[in-house]
Amino acid sequence: MSTAGLVIFYYLAAASITSAILAITRHKPIHSLLWVLALFLHVAGIFLLMGAEFLAAVQVIVYAGAILVFYLFFLMLLDLPSEAAAPRFSAHWPLSVVAGVAFATLIWYARDIPAALVPAAAGGPSSGNVATVGKSLFTEFAVPFEIVSLVLLSAIVGAVVMAKRKTEP
Amino acid sequence: MVPVGACLGLSAVLFAIGLIGFLARRNIILMLVSVEIMLNSVNVSLAAFSQHLGDARGQVMALFVIAVAAGEAAIGLGLVLALSRNKQGVNVEDVTRLKW
Numbered sequence: 001m002s003t004a005g006l007v008i009f010y011y012l013a014a015a016s017i018t019s020a021i022l023a024i025t026r027h028k029p030i031h032s033l034l035w036v037l038a039l040f041l042h043v044a045g046i047f048l049l050m051g052a053e054f055l056a057a058v059q060v061i062v063y064a065g066a067i068l069v070f071y072l073f074f075l076m077l078l079d080l081p082s083e084a085a086a087p088r089f090s091a092h093w094p095l096s097v098v099a100g101v102a103f104a105t106l107i108w109y110a111r112d113i114p115a116a117l118v119p120a121a122a123g124g125p126s127s128g129n130v131a132t133v134g135k136s137l138f139t140e141f142a143v144p145f146e147i148v149s150l151v152l153l154s155a156i157v158g159a160v161v162m163a164k165r166k167t168e169p
Numbered sequence: 170m171v172p173v174g175a176c177l178g179l180s181a182v183l184f185a186i187g188l189i190g191f192l193a194r195r196n197i198i199l200m201l202v203s204v205e206i207m208l209n210s211v212n213v214s215l216a217a218f219s220q221h222l223g224d225a226r227g228q229v230m231a232l233f234v235i236a237v238a239a240g241e242a243a244i245g246l247g248l249v250l251a252l253s254r255n256k257q258g259v260n261v262e263d264v265t266r267l268k269w
Contacts, residue, residue: 050170052228070242071198
């Protein structure tokens with residue numbers, strides 16, 4: 001890969017990690033969600049750099065455009081004024097940080113193994129174009145694709161049922 | 170091509186940040202957002218392997234992960250809405266009825 005590409009990749013990676021850390025540490029939930037938006041857009045850039053154009057588009061449209069806006073709408077409509085004053089982290093947060101750092105360390109030392117075991121394909125990033133993904137999605141993965149539509153349908157119905165229910169406190 | 174090892178390292182760090190957020194935050198909505206961060210880091214891994222192997226199937230798998238993440242967001246926020254009707258606030262520490 002060219003030096004410019006590597007520089008862009010390391011910028012996107014550093015920005016993603018910074019946005020993710022800010023997202024989980026901000027006091028106000030709205031600020032957290034906006035940092036997650038920055039994270040998703042930078043990850044979409046990484047997908048573009050890896051030749052996964054369709055995945056980058058879906059990341060921007062579905063993740064940043066739909067899921068995150070859904071979270072923002074929900075947060076603003078729910079209106080929780082007491083949240084801003086309450087402590088952000090639970091009492092056991094150092095243990096959580098230890099667990100996360102241990103996990104990242106383990107994977108960090110394993111990250112070069114896949115490249116050593118399986119050589120890179122000669123074709124390279126050309127495999128990521130929209131036509132290839134679409135063909136694979138509608139031929140080889142046609143049945144899982146339909147099942148995913150059922151999963152989404154049941155999720156919609158489940159969310160409506162869950163949100164409609166009125167119970168006495 | 171982006172080096173696959175660097176992508177997997179980035180994915181591991183993002184997953185760990187999501188894990189810390191899920192375990193440490195008290196707000197249920199932000200715990201769900203941390204789950205989204207973890208799912209997204211897995212997508213980075215899948216795209217890296219897809220590029221490394223020159224095979225589009227990894228990206229198809231990542232699309233399925235995105236679909237499941239959308240379903241998880243809908244169900245999770247529906248649960249939070251039902252919870253906030255019955256209790257004041259959305260802190261996990263107040264939800265202990267099924268704990269012991």
